[in-house]
Amino acid sequence: MGFSILPKVFSQMFKKPWTNKFPDKYQPSNTTKYLKAVGDGEVKINPPIPTPPGFRGKIIYDKEKCIGCKLCIKVCPCEAIEYKEKDKKIRIYLSRCCFCSQCNDVCPTKCLKMGDEFLLADSDPYSKGLIVE
Amino acid sequence: MSQKTTTKTTYHIPVGPIHPALKEPVFFEFEIDGEKIVDVDVKLGHVHRGVEWASRKRNPIQILYLAERICGICSYCHPAAFTLGIEDAADIEVPERAEYLRVIQGELERIASHMLWAGVAAHEIGFDTVLFLTWEMREKIMDLTEFLCGNRVTKGIMTIGGIRRDITKDMIPQITKSLDYLKDNFEKIRHIFLDDKTVKLRSQGAGILTKDDALRLCAVGPTTRASAIKKDVRVDTSYFAYGDLDIDYITPDILTGEVNGDVYDRIIQRLLEIKQSIDLIEQCLDIMPNGDIVSEPNIPKLLNQLKKVEGEGVGRHEAPRGEVFHYVKLTGEDTPFTWKVRAPTYNNILPWIPMLKGEQIADIPIVAASTDPCMSCTNRVGIIKDGNRYELNKEELHRLSVEKTRRLMR
Amino acid sequence: MGNNKTVEELVKYFKDEFKTKIKSIDIKTRAAGSKKKETSTIWMKIDKTVFKDVIKHLVDYQYPHLPVVSGNDLGKNIELIYHFTVNYGERLKEINFHISVELPKSKPEIESICDLIPGALITEREKQEFLGVKIKGIPDDRKLFLPDDWPDKVYPWRRDETGPEKYYKNLHEVNKK
Numbered sequence: 001m002g003f004s005i006l007p008k009v010f011s012q013m014f015k016k017p018w019t020n021k022f023p024d025k026y027q028p029s030n031t032t033k034y035l036k037a038v039g040d041g042e043v044k045i046n047p048p049i050p051t052p053p054g055f056r057g058k059i060i061y062d063k064e065k066c067i068g069c070k071l072c073i074k075v076c077p078c079e080a081i082e083y084k085e086k087d088k089k090i091r092i093y094l095s096r097c098c099f100c101s102q103c104n105d106v107c108p109t110k111c112l113k114m115g116d117e118f119l120l121a122d123s124d125p126y127s128k129g130l131i132v133e
Numbered sequence: 134m135s136q137k138t139t140t141k142t143t144y145h146i147p148v149g150p151i152h153p154a155l156k157e158p159v160f161f162e163f164e165i166d167g168e169k170i171v172d173v174d175v176k177l178g179h180v181h182r183g184v185e186w187a188s189r190k191r192n193p194i195q196i197l198y199l200a201e202r203i204c205g206i207c208s209y210c211h212p213a214a215f216t217l218g219i220e221d222a223a224d225i226e227v228p229e230r231a232e233y234l235r236v237i238q239g240e241l242e243r244i245a246s247h248m249l250w251a252g253v254a255a256h257e258i259g260f261d262t263v264l265f266l267t268w269e270m271r272e273k274i275m276d277l278t279e280f281l282c283g284n285r286v287t288k289g290i291m292t293i294g295g296i297r298r299d300i301t302k303d304m305i306p307q308i309t310k311s312l313d314y315l316k317d318n319f320e321k322i323r324h325i326f327l328d329d330k331t332v333k334l335r336s337q338g339a340g341i342l343t344k345d346d347a348l349r350l351c352a353v354g355p356t357t358r359a360s361a362i363k364k365d366v367r368v369d370t371s372y373f374a375y376g377d378l379d380i381d382y383i384t385p386d387i388l389t390g391e392v393n394g395d396v397y398d399r400i401i402q403r404l405l406e407i408k409q410s411i412d413l414i415e416q417c418l419d420i421m422p423n424g425d426i427v428s429e430p431n432i433p434k435l436l437n438q439l440k441k442v443e444g445e446g447v448g449r450h451e452a453p454r455g456e457v458f459h460y461v462k463l464t465g466e467d468t469p470f471t472w473k474v475r476a477p478t479y480n481n482i483l484p485w486i487p488m489l490k491g492e493q494i495a496d497i498p499i500v501a502a503s504t505d506p507c508m509s510c511t512n513r514v515g516i517i518k519d520g521n522r523y524e525l526n527k528e529e530l531h532r533l534s535v536e537k538t539r540r541l542m543r
Numbered sequence: 544m545g546n547n548k549t550v551e552e553l554v555k556y557f558k559d560e561f562k563t564k565i566k567s568i569d570i571k572t573r574a575a576g577s578k579k580k581e582t583s584t585i586w587m588k589i590d591k592t593v594f595k596d597v598i599k600h601l602v603d604y605q606y607p608h609l610p611v612v613s614g615n616d617l618g619k620n621i622e623l624i625y626h627f628t629v630n631y632g633e634r635l636k637e638i639n640f641h642i643s644v645e646l647p648k649s650k651p652e653i654e655s656i657c658d659l660i661p662g663a664l665i666t667e668r669e670k671q672e673f674l675g676v677k678i679k680g681i682p683d684d685r686k687l688f689l690p691d692d693w694p695d696k697v698y699p700w701r702r703d704e705t706g707p708e709k710y711y712k713n714l715h716e717v718n719k720k
Binding site for chain 2: 575576577578579580581584586606608609611613614615624626628631632633635636637639641660661662663664665685686687688689690699700
C-alpha cells in the first residue's frame with residue numbers, strides 16, 4: 001500500500017516542524033487575558049516571519065506631498081477613499097480597502113506607499129486604527 | 134422503499150448545495166437503485182453574485198480587480214482574459230517583454246492549482262498523508278508568488294497594456310531554486326499517485342467520459358484532454374507569448390499508451406501538465422527580451438484612450454481548469470456596455486451526467502472532484518429514506534468514501 | 544483534421560450558400576509574441592430567418608466548439624451573439640467565429656440548437672432567464688442561476704423598465720457614519 005511513503009513519513013518524525021510559533025507555542029486558554037498580558041508587557045510574543053520586499057500591507061500616506069488631485073479616488077475599485085473638501089486631502093477607510101496598490105501607481109506626487117503591517121483585525125470597521133488620514 | 138410487492142422503486146437523494154466532495158455550492162439530485170446511480174440532475178445558482186451587473190458602474194481599471202475576485206484559485210486567469218478582450222477591442226499593442234512575463238505568471242498559477250487539486254483528490258480517496266505532502270510542496274510555490282507579486286492569492290499583477298511588476302536579474306536565482314525543488318520532488322509525487330495499487334483500484338474505470346460525449350457536450354480543459362480530444366487554447370491560438378514557445382497538446386497516452394477517459398487518466402493528465410508548466414517557465418526565462426513592461430504607464434491617459442473606443446472584443450485564456458472566455462463591448466463611455474464572463478466549470482457541468490451514471494454513491498466525491506470544479510466546500514447531505522430524514526454530515530460522507538478504500542484493500 | 548479550411552475558404556463556404564441573408568462579414572487578425580504569429584476572427588451578422596440553417600451548415604463542415612452565447616440590449620432589439628471556434632487540433636490553426644442575430648423586443652423568439660449541439664443547453668437556459676428571450680424547443684425549461692422565487696417579468700441584463708434596478712442596494716452606504 002503506502003510503502004512508497006513510509007521512508008518519508010519516518011524521516012518526518014525526526015525533523016523539526018516548519019511552523020513558526022507565532023504568537024506563542026501553545027494556544028492560550030483565555031485569549032482576552034493573554035492579549036491584556038501582552039499589552040502590559042508581561043508576556044512576550046514570537047514575531048511573525050518577516051515579509052518579503054514588495055509586500056502589500058497597510059497604506060502609508062504622506063500628507064504633505066498630497067495635492068488633492070482626486071486621481072486615486074477615480075481608480076479605487078472598492079470606493080475606499082474619501083475626499084475632504086476643506087483641507088483638500090483624502091481619507092482612506094481600510095475596512096473597505098482591498099490592498100491592490102493601484103492608488104500608489106496612479107498618484108502623481110508618489111505620496112502613497114504600501115507598508116509592512118498586516119495584523120489589522122478589529123471588531124469595529126470604522127475604528128481609529130483602520131482609518132488613514 | 135416500503136413496498137412488500139416485487140416492484141422495485143428508486144430513491145431520490147439530494148446532494149448539496151453544500152457538499153464535501155465539491156469545492157463550490159452545487160445541487161445534485163441523484164436517483165439511486167440500490168447503490169448504483171441511475172440518473173443525475175444538476176441545479177446551480179448558489180454563488181451568483183451579480184458580478185457582471187457590478188461592472189456597469191466601474192471603469193476598466195476597476196473591473197480588473199473585480200474580475201480577480203471572481204474566483205480565489207484562478208485569480209489570474211480572469212483579469213488575463215478581460216485584458217485580452219479590451220486589447221482586442223481597442224487594438225492596443227503590448228510590449229514583448231510583458232507577454233513573456235504574463236506567461237510566467239500564468240504557468241505559476243497553473244502549477245499551484247494542480248498541486249492543490251492533487252492533494253484534494255488524495256483526500257477524497259482517503260490518503261490524508263499525501264494531502265499534506267503535496268501541499269507542503271505547494272507552499273514553496275506560494276512563497277515564490279508572494280515574492281514576485283506581493284501577495285499569495287489575489288496577485289494584482291495584470292494591467293491593460295502590460296504587467297505591473299517586472300522580474301529583475303536578482304529575482305531569478307530564487308525562481309530557479311524553487312523550480313529545482315519541484316523538479317526533484319516531481320518523481321516522488323508521480324510514484325505515489327501512479328504506481329500505487331489502491332489508487333489504481335479506486336480510480337481506473339470510474340467516471341468514464343467517452344471521446345464522443347466530451348466533444349458533443351463541449352467540455353473544456355484537462356477533463357476533455359484526458360478523453361483524447363486535443364483542445365488547448367495555448368496551442369491552438371497565438372496570444373501572450375505562446376506562439377514562440379515549444380508547446381504541444383498533452384494527452385494521457387504520452388505516458389501509458391492508451392486513453393480510457395476515467396479518473397486515473399485525469400490524474401495522469403494533471404501531473405504531466407505540471408511538468409509542462411515547469412518546462413515552459415524555463416523556456417521563457419531563457420529567451421525573454423529586454424524592454425518596457427507596459428505600453429502606457431500613465432493611467433489617466435490610458436483611461437481617456439479607452440473612453441474613445443467603440444467596438445467589441447473577445448479574450449480567451451487557458452486557465453488551470455479549462456478555457457476562460459470574456460466578451461467586452463465598449464461604446465464610448467467610461468464604463469463598458471457589456472461584459473460577459475464564462476468560467477470554465479460551466480462547460481464542465483453537463484459532462485457530470487454521463488460520468489456519474491452507473492457509479493456507486495461512495496464514488497461521487499472522487500468523480501466529481503476529478504473534473505476540478507471551481508467552487509467552495511459545503512457540508513450536509515440529506516437522505517430521504519422511508520419518509521424519515523437522516524442527515525449525513527461531512528464526516529459521514531467522507532467516511533463512506535474511506536471505507537470503500539479499506540474494502541478494496543482487503 | 545487534415546481538411547481544415549482557411550479563413551477565406553470558410554467565408555466563401557458561407558457566402559455561397561446564404562448570399563443576401565448575411566448582413567455583414569468582418570475579418571480581424573491579431574498578432575502576438577516576438578514572432579508575431581497571428582490569430583483570425585470572423586464576425587458575421589445574419590438574418591434571423593436563416594439562423595438554424597447557418598448552424599446546420601457549420602456543423603456539416605466540422606463540429607464546432609461553443610464556449611458561450613452572449614447578449615446585448617440595444618434599445619429596440621436584443622442581439623444574441625453565438626461564439627464558436629473551429630479547427631482545433633492543429634497548432635495555431637484555430638479560427639474564432641462569431642455569429643450575431645438580432646431579435647425585436649416585441650417578439651424575442653429563436654430556435655434552440657440543442658438537437659445539433661447538446662452542449663448548448665446551459666447557455667440557452669441562461670439567456671432565457673436573463674434577457675427574456677424565448678427559445679423554442681429547448682429540452683429543459685427551468686431557471687438556471689436565479690432563485691426560484693425571483694419575480695417573473697424582471698430580466699437582469701436589460702436596460703429598460705424590466706431591468707432589476709429596484710433590487711439594487713448599496714450595502715456599504717448603510718452603516719457609514
